[in-house]
Amino acid sequence: MREITVFTQGTEQKMREAMVRVATAQRDRVLAEQAARSGLEPLYRVFVDGVQGAALTSVKPDGIIIFTWNYLREVIFEAMIETAAAVPVLTGNLLSRLFLFVDGVEAGRDGNGEAMLSAVTADTRTATIVAYVEYARRLEVGMDRSGEPFVRQVRPHFIEQAAIVLQSRFRDQAAIEFNFVSLPEASLSNWSSATRHRIRKKTPITFPSITITPRTG
Numbered sequence: 001m002r003e004i005t006v007f008t009q010g011t012e013q014k015m016r017e018a019m020v021r022v023a024t025a026q027r028d029r030v031l032a033e034q035a036a037r038s039g040l041e042p043l044y045r046v047f048v049d050g051v052q053g054a055a056l057t058s059v060k061p062d063g064i065i066i067f068t069w070n071y072l073r074e075v076i077f078e079a080m081i082e083t084a085a086a087v088p089v090l091t092g093n094l095l096s097r098l099f100l101f102v103d104g105v106e107a108g109r110d111g112n113g114e115a116m117l118s119a120v121t122a123d124t125r126t127a128t129i130v131a132y133v134e135y136a137r138r139l140e141v142g143m144d145r146s147g148e149p150f151v152r153q154v155r156p157h158f159i160e161q162a163a164i165v166l167q168s169r170f171r172d173q174a175a176i177e178f179n180f181v182s183l184p185e186a187s188l189s190n191w192s193s194a195t196r197h198r199i200r201k202k203t204p205i206t207f208p209s210i211t212i213t214p215r216t217g
Helices: 012-038 072-086 113-118 136-141 158-169 193-200
Strands: 043-048 065-070 098-102 105-109 127-131 174-182 206-214
Touching: 012 043, 012 065, 072 098, 072 113, 072 127, 072 158, 072 174, 072 206, 127 136, 136 158, 136 206, 158 174, 158 206
Parallel strands: none
Antiparallel strands: 043 065, 098 105, 098 127, 127 206, 174 206
């Protein structure tokens, strides 16, 4: 958090211009610095004298301009990398089926990051990364008949462990949770008829996921 007081004098127009000039310079500084650091500009909201989205030039001579910063795009980008690094890649099926849902709407899959991140705005409430294959839950927690994990290349609970790593890294920017989620039948239209039959019979199919909720003003 940074607070800057602008001392102004002269006509109301001159005072307003000084406020706008300082606010614009500070906003552009943050955008440039953070883009240089991460490759991604943070999202932001602007409040002018308490009005969200108002033009900077509408500020009162003794008013207040507030920018609230949102690093959700960067967190999602890094979360996709961390999750992809955690999953087993014997066949690559699971790696290619990491999907992103933004406020419940499918935004894309791993490998199409630009399209995924374009769906994220300063008003986004949640983003969820889902391991989107029928057997994802078994890989995450299941055991074979001998009691051994299905996956041997990585430790069990690999997506949950990725969530724990992300929680530590981004605790100031977002709340990050591991969970199992269900998806509507429409999202599984290209899956096997047996899977769709299970859903119609109300047999729950859930998928390991990481949900990201931004912390912002």
